[in-house]
Amino acid sequence: MAGDFEALKLFRQAGLAGEILTGTFQKTPSRHVSEVLARSGLDFVVLDAEHAPFGIDVIDDILAPTRPIGFPVLVRIPELRPSFIGACLDAGAAGIVVPHVTSAEKAIEAVAAARFAAGGRGLSASGRAGGYGAMTLGDYMGDSDAAVSVWCQIEDVEAVDNLEAICAVPGVDALFVGRADLMRSLGAGTTGAPAVVNAVEKIARIGLAAGKRLAIFITDADEAARFKALGFSIFICGSDQSMLKARAQATKAAISGLSPSSGLSRGSACA
Template sequence: MTAASFRARVRAGEVLAGTFIKTPAHHQAELLGLAGLDFAVADAEHAPIDLAAMDRLAAAARGVGLPLLTRVPALDPVAIAAQLDLGAAGIVAPHVRGPQDAEALLRAAEYGRGQRGFSPSPRAGRFGTEDAATYRARADAERVLVAQIEDAEALGAVDAIAAVEGLDALLIGPADLALSLGCAGPDDPALREAIAHVAAAGRRHGRTVGIFIGRPEAAAAFAALGISLFICGSDQSLLLAEAGRAARMVRASRTE
């Protein structure tokens, strides 16, 4: 799958399954791509994934046709450009609280806005083998930019965020959103209302909406709200779940 077709699938609202990568090992990207996931997100916000690790992850992901986004720690233009230079398919920006944050993401990521530093020599520019103008146009056409909605403050501005032209998707972060709202737990009615509110804003503005889910079984209920982009757990949680299942099954086979 090319990055361009991935962006088209995101924008079309196709139901897509992905996961976070939290282990700084390129094998994880290869394995997840071979498993058939639609995308993955390297978590440089909450995991020890530095530029060197991301370089290897991006190369491995490209080798198996897995679109790999990066969740950056903050809206730092230098960090965002570096991730895209390495070949990330796009950026997940945490804690987008208003349209000004979404605009800052676009300025940092797009050459056409005149603020991203340009070099055709990294992997994204095919190591200088592509015409510079062609590369700039392709980079802006292919990138996927996702604004994470995970703060109570963002709920009042979510329509304005969703209306920002050039943004590809909103991503609901239920854990931080619940914390910000003071919810008692994941089933708190206030959190459910907030999720529905973000989903409705996405529908009003024709913007794709995604959400993090801990279990794939949770996807159906959110899909009913029009949510189509799902980040299900992480490489670590998937490994833990499957290893635990294997252990339980083997132990259950013991005969007295």
């Protein structure tokens, strides 16, 4: 099907409906990592172009195998730059995660850069998302606007102060709480500090009252239940790198704990 938007529409609709969605950050610029994660059972992946080396060439290469199979890959952009946002979406990204959205004006700019109807996105159906020219411009605009997710990161004191205005911006699908930067902005020492906890709870209350979905980064799956109780439904748990490291460390610890009489032969190997 030209454009392959149906899976991304379903993903966005699931998010807007408040279904529990689980994903992770990908920080390794490799299409092979994305292909593995696409077959892991996760609901989505976010390429971390803010804190990892993801230029548009790498992003395009990663989306080549994941877009055709309908696996949602979002991009956390490094800054609010419409040309880069448009390039990511033309290449087939499922949506954008926008850091440091501190005002309604920034939220408006983000939505405008991601959606044609909002008036700010450049139009061309010649890329992967448009089926390399197989879609009419009208169909492409309509399908893309219905499929693209826009998540605004709330991670600054200014953003918390302006949250009601941010929530009033049409087209913002989710508020993504970044506790690390929120901690820094509040002058706290840990993400579990009372000031951070209170700010997260305030974001949840205002966001839910405005009908916005809530997303949050967690380092461990055990944290999910606590935030679900606050109304969060989108969870980004760790990253490809943290998962790989944790599994390697666990494997090392388990094998190192074997006694010499355990039967592990010198020629044994891990697959």
